[in-house]
Amino acid sequence: MAAFPPARGRIAAIVRVVSSLSFRIVILFAGFLMLSGMLVILLSGLHSQRSLQGQIRHAVATERAEVLSAAGGQDLGHMLPVVRNLVRNEPAFFYLLQDASGAVLAGNMLHLRPVSGSRWLSWAHRLPFGLNDIPVYGEGVVLADGGYFFVGIDASPLSRLRRDIGAIVIWSLCGFCVLGIGGGLILSAVILRRIETISVTARRIMSGDISQRIPYQGTDDEFDHLAHSLNAMLEQNERLIASLRQVSNDIAHDMRRPLSHLRQRLETASLAEHTPAGFRAAIDDAVIDLDLALEIFSSLLRLSRIEGGIATDTMMPVALDTVTAQVAELYRPAAEDRHQALLVASPVSGTVAGDPVLLMQMLSNLVENALNHTPDGSRITISGVADGERVTLVVADDGAGIPTGSRERVFDRFVRLDSSRSVPGSGLGLSLVRAIVRLHGGSITLSDNRPGLRCTIVLPHIALFNPVRDAGPAREQPGNMM
Numbered sequence: 001m002a003a004f005p006p007a008r009g010r011i012a013a014i015v016r017v018v019s020s021l022s023f024r025i026v027i028l029f030a031g032f033l034m035l036s037g038m039l040v041i042l043l044s045g046l047h048s049q050r051s052l053q054g055q056i057r058h059a060v061a062t063e064r065a066e067v068l069s070a071a072g073g074q075d076l077g078h079m080l081p082v083v084r085n086l087v088r089n090e091p092a093f094f095y096l097l098q099d100a101s102g103a104v105l106a107g108n109m110l111h112l113r114p115v116s117g118s119r120w121l122s123w124a125h126r127l128p129f130g131l132n133d134i135p136v137y138g139e140g141v142v143l144a145d146g147g148y149f150f151v152g153i154d155a156s157p158l159s160r161l162r163r164d165i166g167a168i169v170i171w172s173l174c175g176f177c178v179l180g181i182g183g184g185l186i187l188s189a190v191i192l193r194r195i196e197t198i199s200v201t202a203r204r205i206m207s208g209d210i211s212q213r214i215p216y217q218g219t220d221d222e223f224d225h226l227a228h229s230l231n232a233m234l235e236q237n238e239r240l241i242a243s244l245r246q247v248s249n250d251i252a253h254d255m256r257r258p259l260s261h262l263r264q265r266l267e268t269a270s271l272a273e274h275t276p277a278g279f280r281a282a283i284d285d286a287v288i289d290l291d292l293a294l295e296i297f298s299s300l301l302r303l304s305r306i307e308g309g310i311a312t313d314t315m316m317p318v319a320l321d322t323v324t325a326q327v328a329e330l331y332r333p334a335a336e337d338r339h340q341a342l343l344v345a346s347p348v349s350g351t352v353a354g355d356p357v358l359l360m361q362m363l364s365n366l367v368e369n370a371l372n373h374t375p376d377g378s379r380i381t382i383s384g385v386a387d388g389e390r391v392t393l394v395v396a397d398d399g400a401g402i403p404t405g406s407r408e409r410v411f412d413r414f415v416r417l418d419s420s421r422s423v424p425g426s427g428l429g430l431s432l433v434r435a436i437v438r439l440h441g442g443s444i445t446l447s448d449n450r451p452g453l454r455c456t457i458v459l460p461h462i463a464l465f466n467p468v469r470d471a472g473p474a475r476e477q478p479g480n481m482m
Contacts (some may be wrong), residue, residue, distance in 0.1 A: 023184045023185065023187075023188035026180070026183060026184035026187050026188060027180060027181070027184045029180075030176060030177075030179070030180025030181075030183065030184065031180070033176065033180070034172075034173065034176035034177070034180065037172060037176060038169060038172065038173065041165070041168055041169055041172055042165070042169065045161070045162075045164075045165035045168070045169075048161060048165075049158065049161055049162060049165070052157060052158050052161055053158055056137050056153055056155055056157075056158060057118070057137070059153055060093075060118070060137060060138055060139050060151060060152065060153050061139060063090075063093055063151050063153075064139050064141070064151045067079075067082060067083070067086065067095075067149070067151060068141070068149075070082050073144075074141065074143045074144050074149075075143050075144050075145045075147065076097070076099060076105065076143060076145055076147040079097055079143065079147070079149055080097060080105055080106055083095050083097040083105075083106040083107060083149070084106045087106060087107060087108050092153065092154075093151055093152065093153055094107070094108055094109050094136055094138065094150075094151070094152040094153065094154075095107040095108060095109065095150070095151055096108075096109040096110075096112060096148070096149070096150040096151075097147065097148070097149050097150075098111060098112070098114075098147065098148050099146070099147050099148075100145065100146030100147060102114075105147075107150075109150065109152075112140070112148070112150055114140065114142050114148040115140050116140055116141060116142050117139065117140065118137070118138070118139045119137075119138060119139075119140065120135065120136070120137050120155070121135075121136050121138075121152075122134070122135055122136070134154055134155075134156050135154075135155040135156060135158070135159050136152040136153070136154065136155060137152060137153060137155045137158075138150050138151055138152025138153065139151060139152075194217070194223045197214065197215060198214055198226075198227070198230070201213065201214045201215075205234065210234070210237070210238050210241060211238070212234075213231045213234060213235075214227040214230055214231055214234075215227070216228070259289075259293060262286050262289040262290060262293070265282055265285045265286050265289065266282070266286060268282070269282030269286075315353045315354055315355065316353065316354075316355075316356070317351050317352075317353060317462055318351065318352055318353070318354050318355075318356045318359055319349075319350075319351050320349075320350050320351070320352065320359075320384060320386075320391060320393060321349055323356065323359050323360050323363055324344055324363065324382050324384070324393075325344065326360060327360060327363045327364050327367055327382070328342055328343075328344050328367075328382060330364070331364070331367050331368065331371060334371060335371055335380065338371065338376055339376045339377055340371060340374065340376065340377065340378050340379070340380065341378070341379045341380065342367065342371070342380045342382075343379065343380070343381050343382070344381075344382045344383070345381045345382065345383035346383050346384065346385070349386050350384065350385075350386025350391030350459075350461070351386075351391075351461075351462045352391055352440065352459045352460065352461070352462055353440075353460075353462045354439075354440045354459075355439075355440075358436045358439065358440075359436070359440070361432065361436065362432070362433050362436040362437065362457075363382075363393070363395070365429040365430070365432055365433050366395040366433060366455055367380060367382070367395060368429070369429055369430065370395060370397040370399070370453070373397075373399060373400070374397050374398070374399030374400070374452070375399065375400075378397055378398055378399050378452075379397065379398050380395070380396070380397045381394075381395070381396045381397070382394070382395055383396070386461070387461075388461065389460070389461055390458050390459065390460055390461055391458070391459045391460075391461060392456060392457070392458050392459075393456075393457040393458075393459070394454065394455065394456050394457075395454075395455045395457075396449045396452060396453070396454040396455070397449065397452040397453055398449065398451050398452040399451070399452045399453065400451075400452075401448060401449065401451060401452050401453040402446060402453055404448075407446040407447075410430050410446070411430050411431055411433075411434045411444075437457055437459070440459055440460075441459070441460050442457060442458050442459040442460065443457075443458050444456070444457050444458075
């Protein structure tokens with residue numbers, strides 16, 4: 001009884017293979033192959049049969065003509081000596097010469113009904129081991145004096161050929177059936193094994209392990225191509241899910257601070273003296289806290305969309321000199337109010353493929369950070385250079401800069417250095433900048449401007465940018481990376 005479950009498992013596996021689409025496809029292909037093979041065999045056999053039949057006909061016709069020519073006349077007197085001589089010296093042929101009454105005068109055959117022309121007949125021929133019916137093909141001639149002459153040849157090769165063709169067809173049919181079913185089982189099992197691997201991976205992902213990936217076989221076939229496409233989709237989904245989780249955690253933790261402040265202000269206002277000025281001051285403070293909460297919420301959502309690669313619908317050519325000029329014009333009054341200098345050192349003539357709104361926000365965040373984190377009298381410079389392969393954009397200032405050990409950490413969400421605690425902000429500006437740069441297939445580095453901070457952004461030239469290929473995580477260049 002212990003052997004039954006494995007047996008049932010094997011039977012179930014065979015049934016599953018037989019009922020699979022791949023098995024039906026292989027069997028259908030084997031059926032077409034079998035029909036074509038049978039057709040080739042039959043056509044070849046028919047051609048061989050017709051060729052052999054033609055040779056037999058030709059041999060009989062030639063022999064008949066030679067006998068009649070050697071006799072010199074178509075009567076019994078001329079034909080009798082010739083036929084008797086042929087019976088003794090030509091064992092390959094059958095001869096018959098009979099008179100008008102049907103009596104056999106010469107030959108190695110029995111009496112035949114006189115029929116002019118060709119005919120097929122079965123003849124009992126005496127062999128060393130007894131009598132044997134053999135097929136005979138021959139031609140007969142009714143002589144002038146009423147006699148009858150017949151010459152024939154053994155047609156057994158033609159009969160054997162017909163039997164051989166039939167045997168070949170039957171055995172080939174059996175062979176095609178065995179190979180077709182066996183090949184279908186093997187190929188279907190191989191295909192189902194690959195499909196089952198994909199199914200197992202999908203079930204593991206559905207159970208919660210989103211890090212699972214479909215393994216490659218290394219054959220570079222259609223299944224490997226499918227696995228590559230599905231893995232790319234799974235990686236994209238994992239990034240989106242991770243981003244969603246991060247946004248949820250960030251909202252849960254970082255929205256608490258402005259909402260707590262708002263609650264405290266409202267509690268204070270409820271306990272304070274109820275005067276119009278007090279209410280107005282409490283409302284103004286509450287609006288400030290709400291604005292901060294809304295700014296954090298909006299920034300988190302936009303950052304999540306950018307990191308997920310869904311922040312822009314179209315990519316278009318964007319001239320960076322236009323973007324830098326707009327940003328400089330927008331922030332120059334704020335810089336003048338703080339007695340700071342905002343300069344465009346050299347027009348950036350390069351053109352990139354991207355979203356102009358996001359590129360402007362990227363540059364605006366960098367300029368705004370430089371204005372907010374440098375003292376009065378500082379100098380902020382925007383410069384850039386373009387070559388055949390890339391466009392380099394630089395935003396530099398002469399402020400306090402960022403310590404080397406913190407240059408990578410400042411790109412994380414809500415990270416604010418101790419020196420920036422007094423500056424308004426949510427800590428998401430540089431995170432947005434890096435996400436936008438990566439979305440456009442570029443890289444960003446922070447370095448020492450001596451003094452100050454130097455932010456270098458490298459974007460691909462418009463002729464080299466591929467939005468489909470480069471929409472994933474950025475491939476950072478070697479150097480001081482974030």
